[in-house]
Amino acid sequence: MNTLLVFLGLVAMTYATAHECGPLQRLKVKHQWAEAYGIHGIHREELGREIWLYIFEHEPKAVELFTRVRGDNVFSPEFTAHMSRVLGGLDMVISLLTDADTLSAQLAHLQSQHKERNIPSEYFDVMERAIHTIVPHHVSHHVHFDQDAWDACFEVIAAGIKSA
């Protein structure tokens, strides 16, 4: 009986930690991101465009936040450059997931850049879903994509950027 309880306890613990952005999850997300993001601009554009098309499809009003950078045409150089900045920013914070102090400093910086734009909280949720829908197609062996780790770590990032 005791053994069973200990076993159940362990199972419960495993389950509880599966959805957090712990040190191991951070390493895995960094690794999977590095593979998906790659180094070539053209490839990064494809990744970015798929993510943004997902977001605009599921939250059509979000386009209005991007009129200055031509959100009406995701193929324009203006929007492509914008995408490259967003993905570059995401790359930065993901790479800092294992360096807590610098991560906080960078998230504070991103928060100050976003706060005037009044981004509805649900847009961050759409981005989280966009990422776990699109990114797996850009890693090899995408059956091993760790959605729980990604969602949990994206939430750490989103919480840091959202205006208080």
Added chain:
Amino acid sequence: HKSAGGLSERAEQGTQLRHNHGLGFTMLGFLTLLALLGHTLAWDIECCSAEDRSEVQAMWQKIWSAQFTGRRVQVAQAVFADLFERDPEAKGLFARVKVDEFDSPEFKAHCIRVVNGLDTIIGLLEDPDTLIEQLDHLGGQHVARDGVHQSHFDEITHSFAKIMPQVSSCFNADAWDRCFSAMAQRIAKDLP
């Protein structure tokens, strides 16, 4: 359009040719057409050839990956340390990001933003239209900062040229210099 300067310069060259060699309007028209075709490449990036671009991307990839946070911070800090050695007064430009505490999270995050910006434009070397947009965006961000001069971009160009071979094996300095200078000059074009 942004490349208007380059265009009119070429049209002028065409006019000059026409006067010097007595060539007619056909030649001028031809040169104008060439200038239009090449308008997105109408600055020094022409010297950064397709081979140079892939060399630069390959060199950069080996030292820069999201997996290696420590590397990123070290490379970025080394570049800034070299810059400040070259030009101690330039430190004043970074007071807002706690430059006096070189190892503070604020300054490290700043270092990473700068080198991450470089990572983005290196990635865009194959897509000149987007690259120009992004370089001009970075240009605008630097114009907004009082005290940043073109000379600072020359200095940081030298710092990168000095640091990169120390972390990159088989460093191709010529390819790097051609592409880096072209991009840096475009960012700095509206600076004093």
